[in-house]
Amino acid sequence: MEAYTEAQQASAEIVRQANEEKARVAELYTQEMMARRKLHNKLMELQGNIRVFCRVRPIQPVELKSEQSALAVFFRDNDHESLDLFVGSEAGDKANQIGQKHAFEFDHVFQPNSTQEQVFEQTRALVVSALDGFNVCIFAYGQTGSGKTHTMEGPENDRGVNFRALRELFSIRDDRMAGGNFECSMKLSILEVYNETIVDLLEGGGRTISGASPAVAKGLDVRVGKNGVYVENLIEVEVFNEGDVLDLMRLGHSHRSVGSHDFNEHSSRSHLVLSIKIETGIKSDGRRRTSKLHLIDLAGSERVSKTAASGQRLKEAQNINRSLSALGDVIAALGANSKHVPYRNSKLTFLLQDSLSGNSKVLMFVNVSPVQWNAWETLCSLNFASRCRSVALGQAKAATATATGGSQGNGMQATMSMSAMIPSNSGSGRPVAPGSRPVPSR
Structure with a gap:
């Protein structure tokens, strides 16, 4: 019985250490990703790229009362520079299903509560x-x-x-x-x-x-x-x-x-x-x-x-x-x-x-809706904003x-x-x- 308890404790310790290592690696990855973005943004600034801020509006009361409230835009934890858009196959036609994922990065992403x-x-x-x-x-x-x-x-x-x-x-x-x-x-x-x-x-x-x-x-x-x-x-x-x-x-x-x-x-x-x-x-x-x-x-x-x-x-x-x-x-x-x-x-x-x-210094706000009803229009807006962000105007x-x-x-x-x-x-x-x-x- 004592050997069994010791084995259990040893297994628990191994799991704990593995979880700690997983968390440490995830933190390192996040830090590396943020550092990469900062360097990339600095390069874009030196090149005179159009800066792009994305702002996602809140769901409107009229949408909550209808069949148009299914979300299409999702945010990542502790990340204010990216978002994911899911476009249902019937987006724009009261779609409620989750469809194809499109990932976007901008200079800043403002969530609906901003x-x-x-x-x-x-x-x-x-x-x-x-x-x-x-x-x-x-x-x-x-x-x-x-x-x-x-x-x-x-x-x-x-x-x-x-x-x-x-x-x-x-x-x-x-x-x-x-x-x-x-x-x-x-x-x-x-x-x-x-x-x-x-x-x-x-x-x-x-x-x-x-x-x-x-x-x-x-x-x-x-x-x-x-x-x-x-x-x-x-x-x-x-x-x-x-x-x-x-x-x-x-x-x-x-x-x-x-x-x-x-x-x-x-x-x-x-x-x-x-x-x-x-x-x-x-x-x-x-x-x-x-x-x-x-x-x-x-x-x-x-x-x-x-x-x-x-x-x-x-x-x-x-x-x-x-x-x-x-x-x-x-x-x-x-x-x-x-x-x-x-x-x-x-x-x-x-x-x-x-x-x-x-x-000139140029900043573009791309404003988008969070719901599936507007997912196709949101996709078009975000694609256009991404193209704008890639344009270098010169410092x-x-x-x-x-x-x-x-x-x-x-x-x-x-x-x-x-x-x-x-x-x-x-x-x-x-x-x-x-x-x-x-x-x-x-």
């Missing part, structure tokens, strides 16, 4: 580099209803990347200006690309949610000047604080083109581009430099048949898909190091030419400082003051309602 603050914390350093003279472009891509606008704009009580980025810029600007030798001015513009027409949202722009839209003017033109791509006659407003930004964002949002279809009741029907032109200088040497920060909420990629779009909504969807396809063609050409990159095949890619042709360089007095722009934008854009109501200092704001004249 907060707006956590998302921005990973974005902060990129935003700050705009104050250091770098051009920066951040854009959100994904199907309709995947959370792009929530990530970029967010509700009033839980702001997204746009407002948090500008608030951070003002905070750092104030800290630097406190030293007395730093100067900085910022000008904001907001436009949309709607049905291949560029509309200035600070001048009135848009269309209504329902019904036929009023006649849309031919829109603004994209030009190439000595300082790169610009939009002719686009209004730029100098902003001084967070309040200015909020007022202009509300004004622009009130003019944005939105519509409804079966998939998303108030889906945006245009690409929104919020841009900040930043001019900084050091008083002691009189030299200045100009950089740009582009914050872009792309319209939703979608299958027309799935959204039940018709009439005007169908035309909008076709134009959206065409411009996103053009973006895909540009990414493919860049990835293949093609001598010709078809930037001018759409207004969207023409606008993004400076950002995608090098000398970005800060803008060269120039002597004060040199031309810093293309001279074809219309600069407006905050008082002209959003007048006070009876001297109260509060902005009037969006509907009563006058359209500024140039």
